Amino acid sequence: MPDDLASSLHAGWLRCTQQGRRLELRCGGDWILAHATPLDRQLARLKPRDIDSVRILLDDLDRLDTAGAWLILRSARVLEQAGLKVELADVPERYAPLLDKIHVDCPAFAGFGKRKPVEVATHGYMAFAERVGRGFCHAMSQGARLLSFFGVVCQETATVIVHPSRLRLATFVTQIEQTGLNALPVLGLLTFLIGVVLAFQGASQLTHFGAEILTVNLVSIAVLRELGGMIAAISVAGRSGSAFTAEIGSMKVNQELDAMRAIGLNVIEVLVLPRVLGLMITLPLLTIFANAMGLLGGALMCDFALGIPIPQFLEQLRGVMGGWQPWLGVIKAPVFAFLISMVGCFEGLRVENNATSVGRLTTQSVVESIFLIIVADAIFSVIFSMMDI
Amino acid sequence: MVTLSPLPAQDPPGTDKTGPAISVKGLVTRLGDRVIHDHLDLEIRRGEVMGVVGGSGSGKSILLHTIIGLRRPAAGTIKILGHDTAHVSRKVGIWLRMRGGVLFQDGALFSSLTVSDNIQVPLREHTNLTPRLTREIAAVKLALVGLPLDTGAKYPSELSGGMRKRAGLARALALDPDILFLDEPTAGLDPISADGFDHLLRDLQSSLGLTVFMVTHDIDTLRMTTDRVSVLLEGRMITGTIDELRQDGHPWIQDYFNGARSRAALAI
Numbered sequence: 263m264p265d266d267l268a269s270s271l272h273a274g275w276l277r278c279t280q281q282g283r284r285l286e287l288r289c290g291g292d293w294i295l296a297h298a299t300p301l302d303r304q305l306a307r308l309k310p311r312d313i314d315s316v317r318i319l320l321d322d323l324d325r326l327d328t329a330g331a332w333l334i335l336r337s338a339r340v341l342e343q344a345g346l347k348v349e350l351a352d353v354p355e356r357y358a359p360l361l362d363k364i365h366v367d368c369p370a371f372a373g374f375g376k377r378k379p380v381e382v383a384t385h386g387y388m389a390f391a392e393r394v395g396r397g398f399c400h401a402m403s404q405g406a407r408l409l410s411f412f413g414v415v416c417q418e419t420a421t422v423i424v425h426p427s428r429l430r431l432a433t434f435v436t437q438i439e440q441t442g443l444n445a446l447p448v449l450g451l452l453t454f455l456i457g458v459v460l461a462f463q464g465a466s467q468l469t470h471f472g473a474e475i476l477t478v479n480l481v482s483i484a485v486l487r488e489l490g491g492m493i494a495a496i497s498v499a500g501r502s503g504s505a506f507t508a509e510i511g512s513m514k515v516n517q518e519l520d521a522m523r524a525i526g527l528n529v530i531e532v533l534v535l536p537r538v539l540g541l542m543i544t545l546p547l548l549t550i551f552a553n554a555m556g557l558l559g560g561a562l563m564c565d566f567a568l569g570i571p572i573p574q575f576l577e578q579l580r581g582v583m584g585g586w587q588p589w590l591g592v593i594k595a596p597v598f599a600f601l602i603s604m605v606g607c608f609e610g611l612r613v614e615n616n617a618t619s620v621g622r623l624t625t626q627s628v629v630e631s632i633f634l635i636i637v638a639d640a641i642f643s644v645i646f647s648m649m650d651i
Numbered sequence: 652m653v654t655l656s657p658l659p660a661q662d663p664p665g666t667d668k669t670g671p672a673i674s675v676k677g678l679v680t681r682l683g684d685r686v687i688h689d690h691l692d693l694e695i696r697r698g699e700v701m702g703v704v705g706g707s708g709s710g711k712s713i714l715l716h717t718i719i720g721l722r723r724p725a726a727g728t729i730k731i732l733g734h735d736t737a738h739v740s741r742k743v744g745i746w747l748r749m750r751g752g753v754l755f756q757d758g759a760l761f762s763s764l765t766v767s768d769n770i771q772v773p774l775r776e777h778t779n780l781t782p783r784l785t786r787e788i789a790a791v792k793l794a795l796v797g798l799p800l801d802t803g804a805k806y807p808s809e810l811s812g813g814m815r816k817r818a819g820l821a822r823a824l825a826l827d828p829d830i831l832f833l834d835e836p837t838a839g840l841d842p843i844s845a846d847g848f849d850h851l852l853r854d855l856q857s858s859l860g861l862t863v864f865m866v867t868h869d870i871d872t873l874r875m876t877t878d879r880v881s882v883l884l885e886g887r888m889i890t891g892t893i894d895e896l897r898q899d900g901h902p903w904i905q906d907y908f909n910g911a912r913s914r915a916a917l918a919i
Binding site: 294295296298299302327328329332336356359360362363364365374375376377515614615616617618 | 761762763765766767768771778779780781784786787788789790791792793794795800803804806807808824826827854855857858859860
């Protein structure tokens with residue numbers, strides 16, 4: 263016997279016979295989940311006409327599971343609601359308990375699992391206005407919450423300054439290692455390559471004017487004032503800011519934060535301060551390292567490609583590095599560090615009790631901190647230009 | 652009529668329809684250097700409720716994870732419905748997983764989905780039912796485990812521990828499995844909820860014809876629901892009815908079944 267024939271013999275079937283004003287539905291074979299789709303379709307085609315009672319015969323059933331039982335009972339209920347007298351007949355004894363257990367409440371089932379939708383305008387000017395309004399309110403409340411978090415962190419920082427023993431030294435040092443030391447290879451490579459690219463691109467333009475030597479000025483000013491600090495801050499936002507959110511967020515999902523509070527630990531003091539203070543120490547150091555690597559890349563490129571030997575590069579560099587120049591990038595670093603760690607911890611503490619929110623808020627924390635870094639950098643530029651440095 | 656359903660309508664060849672639902676022979680599992688199961692044998696008959704007890708850290712949960720295939724044994728064979736789990740094709744492997752429903756300790760519901768979507772996950776993955784029928788079957792399962800229908804729209808974090816377990820049970824029952832695996836189903840429930848769960852389990856077991864493999868600590872649950880009990884001791888199993896086990900001379904079994912708590916529970 264071919265395989266499909268064998269399975270068709272076992273598959274659930276439905277036979278209708280009409281006797282006068284009575285319809286007989288004979289269910290047989292396997293009324294199980296695997297056959298539910300064709301049976302459902304067959305039952306949907308059932309359009310009783312000119313009858314006033316239905317008998318559903320079940321003695322030919324080979325197998326019945328909850329899906330099959332549901333189909334039978336739902337059809338019975340639908341026919342009853344059409345004003346017919348419905349009777350289940352010849353129910354095999356072994357299936358009686360199952361049929362008793364199935365609860366039929368068709369209208370309630372139709373809306374099952376649906377949440378009440380929030381009423382929103384979906385098109386036209388109103389929808390646009392509503393989106394803008396919602397976005398604005400969200401941004402405002404987010405800003406207000408961040409500000410209040412900033413206040414709490416400042417308050418705790420003050421406490422730690424008065425009582426230095428309250429600082430969690432072990433966590434603090436671990437944070438410095440993880441956010442600083444472990445970031446060195448990636449950051450070094452990045453800024454080295456930026457220096458190389460900058461020198462090469464700058465030189466190819468400046469040779470037109472016979473001013474190759476100014477490549478040194480270009481590389482050093484770009485790296486020291488902007489690029490070194492920015493690359494360091496952005497890579498730390500991606501590496502460590504996201505880690506802060508994910509760590510604190512998973513702890514929150516796992517109820518560890520509740521446990522801490524119950525034990526009487528201050529969450530801000532234990533989790534947030536070591537991260538904020540640690541990063542405020544490491545990011546300036548990382549910026550100095552990034553600056554050095556950027557200049558190294560630029561110097562090597564000048565030596566290989568432009569024929570400016572390293573001593574001459576250094577000589578030219580000394581001319582550029584007057585006054586504040588070498589420190590402008592480093593000065594900005596603690597502010598960037600503060601923004602990154604604040605946003606990272608803040609978003610971590612906002613995590614709700616499900617896995618998606620960890621991912622969503624981690625993304626949000628990186629996006630927000632990079633945004634804030636760039637805004638802060640622009641503000642610094644304005645301040646520096648007002649101070650003529 | 653030929654069904655095109657991805658859910659195999661037919662049991663794959665080699666399926667044992669009458670023999671034991673689960674048979675474990677010579678099972679050895681190790682965690683690092685520690686031997687957890689030392690040539691363990693266990694047989695669970697069709698349609699029986701088997702309780703597995705043992706001290707903390709004796710490897711009950713590891714046994715459950717090994718049987719459902721989350722863990723590879725170091726030695727020994729595990730047969731489910733006559734299929735040796737180590738030597739089945741991918742297709743039969745998936746079929747076996749569909750024939751077994753698992754309730755993990757805290758429900759292990761997907762936290763980002765509503766309860767209704769949680770129950771529908773296995774149905775959507777393994778059947779080609781219409782969305783309407785899928786939703787209806789999910790509602791039937793939810794009603795079957797005794798949860799009100801409006802629970803369907805809630806997220807797991809909005810439920811109590813007892814409701815999460817029931818919702819987890821509804822998901823385990825989604826595909827009408829033959830075998831139900833339960834990991835500490837009544838742990839952490841208040842006595843009334845635990846009693847309710849015991850009744851529910853017994854009720855479902857008889858009406859759906861389930862075979863149940865249950866890891867538990869709860870002596871009341873054992874008395875209320877199980878046909879036989881297996882005690883995991885020093886990496887091996889001692890199996891029998893509760894009355895038989897009470898006659899066993901092993902000191903741990905004596906302490907377990909004839910201790911003050913158990914005597915109170917079994918005296919009723």
